[in-house]
Amino acid sequence: MDAPVIMDVLREGIWAAFLATLPILSVALITGLAIGLFQALTSVQEMTLTFVPKLGAILITYWIAMGWMTETFVSFWRDRLIPLIGGQ
Template sequence: MLGEGVFLDTLRQGLWAAVLMAFPILSVALVTGIVVGLFQALTSIQEMTLTFAPKLAAIVAVFWVSMSFMTNTLISFFQGEIIPLIAGGWQ
């Protein structure tokens, strides 16, 4: 039976892996949103697609660049935590 401490530790490490994988995309989305918002405020252009298109392009580009990092992070989490739990290595 899986103990409470092992469960919570695995959950904590899973959440940390999710934060590590989401950080590049979220940080680029934040920076792009701030830059576009400043540009709109300075030029008084209130176009809705101006906020959506650059942010989407930046997110797709960063996702494409950091895909191997995300894959390696997820694989190492599964190999280090989940697979040993399934195989019975928590005892």
């Protein structure tokens, strides 16, 4: 394997990881912004108020998107890495 092939595989792997984490990160961002806005408007500064809803939203999002995230990584392995390992 030469350097361009390795760089292409790394680029595709980073892109697959980005796509797989995008739903969770975007839900965490939106939930954090909503809770921060609520805290600023009500002057409630409770630490668990930020942690528990964000954790719940992340778990629900992970549960919903788990099949799609798995398919993203499996297709990366099947289409890109296994042919390289097999020498095709």
